Amino acid sequence: MRDKIRNNQERNGSKELAIIDTGLDVIGYSPPACDSTRREFLQTLALIGGGASSTLILGSNNASAADIPPTNSSVSTPKLNIIDYSKIPQRLHKYSATNRAKKIVKASITMDTLFSGVWPSQWSSPQAPEFHDEMERCKAAGFKVLACCPSADSLDSSIKGVAQSLMFYLNKISEKPDKYKIVRTTNDIDTAIKENKLGLFFTHQGTALFAGDVDMVGLWRQLGYGYCLLAYNQRNAVGDGCFETANGGLTAYGKQLIDAYNRYGMIVDVSHTGERTSLDAIERSSKPVISSHSGALAIADYQRSLSDTVIKAIAKSGGVCSINMVGAFMDKTNPDIVTTDALFRHIDYMANLVGIDHVGFGSDFIPNVNLTASLIQTPAGAAVFPDGGYSAAMGAKGVPTPAPYQIVAALVDKMLEKGYSEQDCGKFLGGNMYRVMEEIWI
Incomplete structure (x- = not known):
């Protein structure tokens, strides 16, 4: 797996966001089959190093087949853009205190x-x-x-x-x-x-x-x-x-x-x-x-x-x-x-x-909201947070x-x-x- 950071023209306020390409043909999100499920959510996490495959390290070429959970051929794993939310207004805000x-x-x-x-x-x-x-x-x-x-x-x-x-x-x-x-x-x-x-x-x-x-x-x-x-x-x-x-x-x-x-x-x-x-x-x-x-x-x-x-x-x-x-x-x-x-x-x-x-x-x-905020905007994320897109809108802001x-x-x-x-x-x-x-x- 390889990581590349490339500029993206999407913006959050005045802050330009970056998108991380995990090297898994994930440039640009395309919706999966209509039956978005928790399985898809877990499969996506595993493929990028955050789910059942906690030994599959982001940026590593050493993952084995055993690291990746079994897939169901009838279920399409969503493609995912991981956006960098480290510079959103909330992360940069200063709260004054006495x-x-x-x-x-x-x-x-x-x-x-x-x-x-x-x-x-x-x-x-x-x-x-x-x-x-x-x-x-x-x-x-x-x-x-x-x-x-x-x-x-x-x-x-x-x-x-x-x-x-x-x-x-x-x-x-x-x-x-x-x-x-x-x-x-x-x-x-x-x-x-x-x-x-x-x-x-x-x-x-x-x-x-x-x-x-x-x-x-x-x-x-x-x-x-x-x-x-x-x-x-x-x-x-x-x-x-x-x-x-x-x-x-x-x-x-x-x-x-x-x-x-x-x-x-x-x-x-x-x-x-x-x-x-x-x-x-x-x-x-x-x-x-x-x-x-x-x-x-x-x-x-x-x-x-x-x-x-x-x-x-x-x-x-x-x-x-x-x-x-x-x-x-x-x-x-x-x-x-x-x-x-x-x-x-x-x-x-x-x-x-x-x-x-x-x-x-x-x-x-x-601490690092990039994966969570990006996943929550997908249909697979909506299966975990079924609130009519409200959490997805929160994710688009980087979950302030x-x-x-x-x-x-x-x-x-x-x-x-x-x-x-x-x-x-x-x-x-x-x-x-x-x-x-x-x-x-x-």
């Missing part, structure tokens, strides 16, 4: 409950030379803990695939062991802070990694996974994702899985999950439930957002609703730059509904999302401006999630 706000961030147990660095598709390459720089920026801004997301059900969710994604993170951590600490308990978080290390734990967006065996929860928990989503957009063995119009409830297997989460100290997360399944899961759980990266439906009417009923149920359980920073999910105008005003509306709405003790920060930031370190202090300034106390800000930044972790993580 020294007071910066000090609050650094004095708090500040954490991001979803740093979406899926490997290898959301890094510049499988080696991700930018990894340590990204982590250092988070730490310099005042973050103490990141929930790192190596994998998701929409990509390669086989045991091997998830393990390879985790190995990427473990290898990066081992490169600079003086900089990072894997945290499984709040005592670990306390130790990481004392040792001036960035605390990292892992999450998977979905439940396929358990392979139908609820006791696998214990294995992944020991490997450093702190929570896992119940579903990722679509229906699975646990229940319905947020895009399922049937809005079905928690299955018998789902109930067993919730019990296993409680037993092994895994936090139940209902982000990307349907309303009925979420409510059933909250009722089933004997422990607090979270939504690691969602918004308020009353503010942004989108499938990913939480209804008042779910927000109240999470709060009643003692849990936390962390808001994400993805512009199109939080502001239905699909902005080029996410504003602190737009994000504050979600914080304030939830705080007024259930109290600031149940609101948190979960950026959903992608501020980095956590880019916006966190400015968001605190907005909260202070609107009358929230420094203590309130500390709860939002991570104090609330720390409380949940202290109760559940064993």
